[in-house]
Structure formats: C-alpha cells, structure tokens
Amino acid sequence: xxxxxxxxxxxxxxxxxxxxxxxxxxxxxxxxxxxxxxxxxxxxxxxxxxxxxxxxxxxxxxxxxxxxxxxxxxxxxxxxxxxxxxxxxxxxxxxxxxxxxxxxxxxxxxxxxxxxxxxxxxxxxxxxxxxxxxxxxxxxxxxxxxxxxxxxxxxxxxxxxxxxxx
Numbered sequence: 104x105x106x107x108x109x110x111x112x113x114x115x116x117x118x119x120x121x122x123x124x125x126x127x128x129x130x131x132x133x134x135x136x137x138x139x140x141x142x143x144x145x146x147x148x149x150x151x152x153x154x155x156x157x158x159x160x161x162x163x164x165x166x167x168x169x170x171x172x173x174x175x176x177x178x179x180x181x182x183x184x185x186x187x188x189x190x191x192x193x194x195x196x197x198x199x200x201x202x203x204x205x206x207x208x209x210x211x212x213x214x215x216x217x218x219x220x221x222x223x224x225x226x227x228x229x230x231x232x233x234x235x236x237x238x239x240x241x242x243x244x245x246x247x248x249x250x251x252x253x254x255x256x257x258x259x260x261x262x263x264x265x266x267x268x269x
Contacts, residue, residue, distance in 0.1 A: 134230070135237025142224050143195060143234060153241065162191035169242045178235045180206065182226070185219025193222035195231060 139145045148165035150156040155167035173181065184206030185194035198204040200211040200218055211218055226234070 131233045131236040132240045135233035135235070135240075138226065138230050138234050139237055142230075143226060144223060145234070148191060153238065165192070168238050171238075171242065175235060175239065178238060179231060182231050182234055183228075185222075187214050187217040187219055189217065190219065193220045194218075195222045195224075195226040196228070197225045 140151075145153075146157070148157040148161045149168050150165070153168035155165045157165050171178070181192065183194065183196040184199045186192035187207070187209075194200065194206070196204070199206050200209070200214060202210055206214070
C-alpha cells in the first residue's frame with residue numbers, strides 16, 4: 104500500500120494538469136499590471152482603469168477593456184498585432200506581420216499601408232500573455248470609472264460599485 108503522501112502528490116499533479124492552459128498566476132497578473140502601466144503605457148489610450156477614456160492627449164477613443172467581448176486568443180492577437188486600418192492601436196510584437204507570424208491571416212505585404220503603427224516599446228510573447236492575464240483578471244464586474252468616483256450600477260445589478268484600476 105502506498106503512503107498517503109504519494110496519493111497527495113498524485114492528486115496535486117492531476118489537479119494541476121486539469122487546470123486550463125489560460126489559468127494565470129498572481130505573478131503573471133502582477134507583471135501584466137506593471138507592463139500595462141509602465142512599459143506598454145496602455146493607460147495612455149485605454150485609461151488608468153481600462154475604461155477607454157485615456158489621457159486627454161491620447162490619439163483617440165480606445166477600446167473599453169472592461170467591456171471587451173474579445174476572448175483570450177483574440178486579446179493576444181490584438182496586442183501582438185495591433186488593429187489595422189488607421190487606428191492608433193500599435194502592434195507590440197516586433198515580429199508581427201512577418202512570414203510565419205501573420206496577423207489576422209495576413210503578412211505586412213498583404214495588409215499594406217493599413218499596418219498598425221509601431222509601439223513605443225515592444226513586448227515579448229510572455230509579456231503579452233501577462234498583460235492579457237491582467238486584463239482578464241480585472242475586467243469583470245462593476246468598476247470605478249473615474250478616480251475614486253463610483254460608476255453607476257447598471258439596472259438589475261447590486262453590490263459594490265468600485266473596482267481596482269485595471
């Protein structure tokens with residue numbers, strides 16, 4: 104008969120194997136927050152809370168990350184590739200749009216002058232994953248939309264009306 108510790112180890116390994124690939128650790132979320140705020144300067148356009156308000160001098164109205172309908176893989180692709188077609192959303196992967204690293208099924212030659220702008224700082228794939236982990240961890244539920252002022256609670260909802268900044 105195997106000792107109880109062996110059963111505990113086997114159970115723990117099975118539990119970890121059953122976790123979804125997209126499950127993120129607190130370290131990934133913390134790294135993502137730092138990247139969002141500092142290196143990638145996402146808040147300049149998307150706002151300190153991710154509500155899309157951005158800095159008064161940002162290039163335009165950015166996506167509200169708290170209400171995005173994009174799934175994990177779509178968020179990865181948008182951050183990696185940017186948004187083509189004259190938007191201000193840059194591509195954060197320096198290899199994006201190259202052969203083998205196509206974006207939205209296209210290469211740079213195929214997207215032409217609609218290629219998104221270059222970022223102020225590039226991100227590695229692990230860093231992009233961390234930013235997505237941070238966005239996913241913070242985007243659900245009621246939130247504060249202006250510094251310290253609660254957002255209106257949509258009808259039919261109750262509970263707290265503030266969230267940490269994204």
